[in-house]
Amino acid sequence: MLAAGVCFFPTVSSSLFHHVPLSKAMKVKSGGIMSIVPRFAMSTERVPVKEEKQRRSGWKEYFEQAKELIETDDGPPRWFSPLECSSQWDNSPLMLFLPGIDGVGLALISHHHKLGRIFDLWCLHIPVADRTPFTDLVKLVEKTVRSEYKRSPNRPIYLIGESLGGCLALAVAARNRDIDLVLILANPATSFSRSLMQLLSPLLDALPDSFSPALPNILSLTAGDPLRMVLDNAVKGLPLLNAAGEPIEDFTTFSSSLPVLADILPKETLLWKLKMLKSASAYANSGLHAIKAQTLILCSGNDRLLPSQQEGERLRQLLPSCELRKFDNSGHFLFLEGSIDLLTVIKGTSYYRRGKYHDYASDFIPPTPDEAKKIIESYSYSLFNIVTGSVMLSTLEDGKIVKGLAGIPSEGPVLLVGNHMLLALDVAPFIIRFFTERDILVRGTAHPMFFKRQKSGRLPEVSSFDSLRVMGAYPVGVSNLFNLLASKSHVLLYPGGLREGFHRKGEEYKLFWPEQSEFVRMAARFGAKIVPFGSVGEDDLGQVVIDYDDLVKIPYFRSEIESLTNEVPQLRADVDGEVANQQVYLPGILPKVPGRFYYYFGKPIETEGRKQELKDKKKSQELYFEVKAEVERCIAYLKEKRESDPYRSILSRLSYQAAHGPTSDIPTFEI
Structure with missing residues (x-):
């Protein structure tokens, strides 16, 4: 039994639901459909913040509450708000679940x-x-959307649609192009005409009334080859019998849930819903051309009821502002599976916003302990972490160099400025170590290719980088840097950008920075501390033997490079010099016996109180070159000192861990 429940309209005779007088919450419109008045009552109780716990299947809770809800279930469609949702932030956007x-x-x-x-x-x-x-359900949702838009025209309205609800969300979006809508669709039923579900209607019609309620009897049927395929897929679509969905803990749960499921979908209701699915799919598909809303499609690879992944790809091609996320091991009822966290998905796709556009500062939601733990563990136990064995040094205020990150200022704004290693291999150890050692979430600058593409092609899907967004990565841009420094964040900046990350042979640790001071005056505006740093170690993993200059001479590879480069947004088109060279390619690398990554953070440079001074172009340029020189000094220091590190080789590090334990802190050179 849930401790909370819902705030429901109209009155429901259940201890789970907050009671609201009908006259205060509802009004009747033509056709018998009820909708809410501009604001509905909320529970007066404040639900305490719960400690985060391991996510699990929501099926048990679903059946418990559904059973009580449908016991006195009558009247027309209406909205309810869960009591657990009574503590939202100010100016939170409206989310309507369909x-x-x-x-x-x-x-x-x-x-x-x-x-x-x-x-x-x-x-x-x-x-x-x-x-x-x-069509009347569309009008009901549309009326709510328009009412809330009129009340708060500057906040987006989210429509979360599951299956049939996905069709409903698309239909509303097609009819309301002037409203800022965000659609999140889980296995939308727009593919109904291509699914085996459409064959269930004639099957149910053929069943005698003695088989009612229909669903438990359908589950018991086994004979008949033509119908077996339909029944098998229908049954497998139900999570209680779906090996791809959440496993049932015991037979008691399974057997006790079937009557509730039969009460939710008796034969007459199931027939009605199947007919509605057919009309809903046709209606939604007819309006796809009119949709402008930002759309996120979540599709399951083991959906036995609908061809959801194929449909997701189709919709992505048809909708103008659409992204797709695939869940290969999930079934049709995506939101009730314990492996799916909808909020994490929204954060990882940067789909949360409270205004017209997503603000990477004010709309950012820090990772929860559970989210951070999963991301960190996936890295900590990865081969890459074992291979790189990162060492980090920092500088205290008195100039003393220490192992670890004690020299990094705790309070922001802080701007960490350094060099990019090949293919940006340096970023993950950097972000993870700051979070685990100092509890500092560093907002890392990333090329826009990690957030969007000009077109689809050969590069990895943007979804591959969702964990970076959860951990605070943001696309490089003046406005984003401004907003993050204004919010007193710790910000990671690589002035060399893509050119440094895709450097040529013999260019290891060479800086490709713009001539102009891109960040100094902005740091001074907010009194940010600038921490220069250097990182080395890529040449301990491999040696570049085939680079851009070699590949571009071969017509096939030149064409491939042009194709890859055209997939990503272009930056610094108005800048001269090598830093403007933004080609995307994969160099040929000869692996080595792995060495080690090293990071050295210099003494923080204060800009507090220098705002007026650094408005002068000459003064800001001097500080810019000072930061650049300090980064080069840090690189030179590491290249020299690593020669005396007895644990530079992975073999010596593995030997040390074998003797002292796998989680032991491996020493390095003397400082």
């Missing part, structure tokens, strides 16, 4: 607490006996 074929509206039950902190969450409930046509 349910799938079940219509209950509880599919986000394991996400309510997290979503409720940053969204004003309303869920649509469609009673079991309700027979409201799809």
Whole structure:
């Protein structure tokens, strides 16, 4: 039993739901459809912040609350707001959840607490006996959307649609192009005409009434080859019997849930919903050309009810502002699976915003302990971490060099400025160590290619970098740097950008910085401390033997480089010199017996109180060259000192860990 529940309209006789008088919450419109008045009542209780716990399947909670909800279920469709969602931030955007074929509206039950902190969450409930046509449901949601848009025109409205709800969200978006909508669609049923689900209707029609309620009896059927395929896929689509979904803990849970499932979808209701799916799919598909809304499609690889991954690819090609995330091991009921955290998905795709555009400073939500733990563990136990064995040194205020990050200022704004190693291999150890050792979340600058593409092609999917966004990565840009320094963040900046990250043979540790001071005056404006640093070690992993200059001489590879480069947004088109060289390519690297990564952070440079002084172009240029020279000094220091590191080779480090334990702190050269 949940400790919280929902704030529901109209009154429901259940201890789970907050009771609201009908006259205060609802009004009737033509056709018998009810909708809320501009604001509905919220619980007066404040739900305490819960400690984060391991995510698990939401099916048990779903069935518990669904059972109580449908016991006295009557009336038309209406909205409810979970009591767990009564503590959201100020100016939180509105999120409307549109349910799938079940219509209950509880599919986000394991996400309510997290979503409720940053969204004003309303869920649509469609009673079991309700027979409201799809077009009237569209009008109901549309009326709510327009009412809330009129009340808060500067905040976006999120439509979260699952299956049937995905069609509903698309239909509303097509009819309301003037409203700022964000669509998040989980396995949308726009592919219904190509699914085996459409064959269930004639099957159900053929069943005698004695088979009612239909669903438990369908689950018991096994005979008949033509129908077996339909039934097998329908049954496998149900998570209770779906090996690709969440496993059932015991037989008692399974057997006790079937009657509830039968009450949610009795034969007459299931027939109605299947017919509605057909009309909803056709309606939504007919309006795809009119949709302008920002759209995120979540599709499962083991969806036995709909061809969701193929449909996701189709919709991505048809919708103008659309991204796709695939969950290969998930089933149809994506939100109820313990492996899926919707808030993490939203954060990883940078889809959370409270204004017209996503602000990488004010809209950023720091990773939860669970999110950070998963990302850090995936790195900490990775081969890359073992191979690189990073060493980090910093400089205290008195100039003393120490092992670790004690010399890094705790309070921001702090601007960490350094050199890029080949293919940006230096970033992950950097971000992780700051977080684990100092509890500092460094906002790392990244090329826009990690956030969007000009076109699809050969580069890895943008989804490959979602964890970087969760950990605070942001696309390089003056406005983003300005906003982050204004928010007193620790910001990581690589002035050499793509040119340094894709350097040529013999260019290891060579800086390719612009001639002009791009960041000094901005740092001074906010009194940020500038921490120059150098990093070395790429030449301990491999040697570049084939670079851009070699590849571009071969027509095939020249064409490939042009194709890859055209996939990503271009930067610094107005800058002269080598730094403007933004070609994307994969160099030929000859591996070595792995050595070690080293990072050295110089003494922080104060800009507090120098705002007026550094407005002078000459003075800011002097400081810029001072920072650059300090980065080069740090690099030179590391290249010299690593020669005396007895544990520079991976073999010596593995031997040390074998003797002292796998988590032991491996020594380095004397400082």
